[in-house]
Amino acid sequence: MIELSGIAQSYGAQTVLQDIDLSVRDGEFLALLGPSGSGKTTLLRIIAGLAFPERGTVCFNGEDVTDLKVAQRKVGFVFQHYALFKHMTVADNVGFGLSVRGRRERPSREAIRARAEELLDLVQLGGLGARYPAQLSGGQRQRVALARALATEPQLLLLDEPFGALDAQVRKHLRRWLGDLHKQMGLTTIFVTHDQEEALELADRVVVMEGGRIEQVGSPEEIYMAPASPFVARFVGESTRLPGGHLVRPHDIEIETSGDVGHPVQVANVFRKGGFWRIEAHSEELAGLIEFDSDGRRSPPAAGDTVHIRPRRFHIIHGLDGGAS
Numbered sequence: 079m080i081e082l083s084g085i086a087q088s089y090g091a092q093t094v095l096q097d098i099d100l101s102v103r104d105g106e107f108l109a110l111l112g113p114s115g116s117g118k119t120t121l122l123r124i125i126a127g128l129a130f131p132e133r134g135t136v137c138f139n140g141e142d143v144t145d146l147k148v149a150q151r152k153v154g155f156v157f158q159h160y161a162l163f164k165h166m167t168v169a170d171n172v173g174f175g176l177s178v179r180g181r182r183e184r185p186s187r188e189a190i191r192a193r194a195e196e197l198l199d200l201v202q203l204g205g206l207g208a209r210y211p212a213q214l215s216g217g218q219r220q221r222v223a224l225a226r227a228l229a230t231e232p233q234l235l236l237l238d239e240p241f242g243a244l245d246a247q248v249r250k251h252l253r254r255w256l257g258d259l260h261k262q263m264g265l266t267t268i269f270v271t272h273d274q275e276e277a278l279e280l281a282d283r284v285v286v287m288e289g290g291r292i293e294q295v296g297s298p299e300e301i302y303m304a305p306a307s308p309f310v311a312r313f314v315g316e317s318t319r320l321p322g323g324h325l326v327r328p329h330d331i332e333i334e335t336s337g338d339v340g341h342p343v344q345v346a347n348v349f350r351k352g353g354f355w356r357i358e359a360h361s362e363e364l365a366g367l368i369e370f371d372s373d374g375r376r377s378p379p380a381a382g383d384t385v386h387i388r389p390r391r392f393h394i395i396h397g398l399d400g401g402a403s
């Protein structure tokens with residue numbers, strides 16, 4: 079169990095984190111999600127022991143580790159820019175954390191080699207230990223970095239945008255793979271992402287951050303279906319504002335074909351979006367465009383048409399009239 083209490087950090091006049099309270103359960107897969115500059119990486123570095131907070135405490139299993147350095151915390155981490163050692167083979171990269179241990183704790187050379195091979199199998203790179211990083215693809219390199227992080231048997235795994243630099247396909251593939259690996263190993267894992275899809279798909283719980291504060295902590299369903307603030311509603315998933323001020327998911331709006339119930343809107347643009355149509359429309363009551371979706375198998379309304387729309391009942395995001403734009 080990891081417990082952060084009252085964590086605060088600033089750089090010069092800029093407050094980067096304030097009043098951060100957070101508990102992470104054993105075995106949990108937790109996502110820190112937020113826009114650029116919201117403080118995710120700073121928080122992760124404080125949990126790792128790579129940075130030290132101005133105020134607040136970090137506890138691992140009831141022990142105060144706030145002042146302990148990274149090497150004393152038993153954490154493994156993969157940062158996007160924490161590159162592999164180019165001049166070392168893949169196997170030596172994986173075994174690095176073990177080979178630099180003090181003489182008493184250092185396993186034998188053979189044991190390190192065996193452990194590296196075992197971990198390379200785990201990340202599905204068995205047999206590639208003799209290669210150099212330059213002879214691997216980007217996705218393979220990230221898996222080596224993960225194997226390297228796991229080599230020292232950390233009690234906690236920290237990942238900072240581990241797949242950020244990869245193309246969308248590889249990223250999606252590695253995301254699934256990481257989810258499976260977590261299920262298999264059950265290691266407490268905290269990962270930073272600004273990609274809501276990644277957070278919602280992988281995490282047991284998502285921590286949404288903005289401006290150095292936690293806006294909401296919850297399961298992916300809670301975050302998506304019951305956002306605690308307009309910020310969360312806008313940042314996680316798509317939302318659109320209806321006359322009356324409610325925010326609604328575009329796919330939860332339907333066109334009312336029987337009579338004149340619902341809100342009359344005038345269609346401005348229609349786009350094909352995979353299996354459905356995305357429609358943008360104006361309303362006399364609202365500045366800005368309302369977005370909603372229509373079944374892709376039916377022909378969509380045309381620009382200039384007036385249609386009546388209404389939200390399907392249960393998924394209105396309530397109480398968010400203020401602040402929405």
Ligand SMILES: Nc1ncnc2c1ncn2[C@@H]1O[C@H](COP(=O)(O)OP(=O)(O)OP(=O)(O)O)[C@@H](O)[C@H]1O
Nearest residue numbers: 089094112113114115116117118119120121270272
């Ligand atoms: N060492 C530092 N010195 C000064 N300012 C810093 C330092 N590290 C971070 N900051 C500032 O703190 C704020 C939060 O940065 P942080 O990297 O934690 O955000 P983030 O949410 O991880 O963003 P990103 O997704 O862009 O990585 C930013 O405004 C950043 O410029």
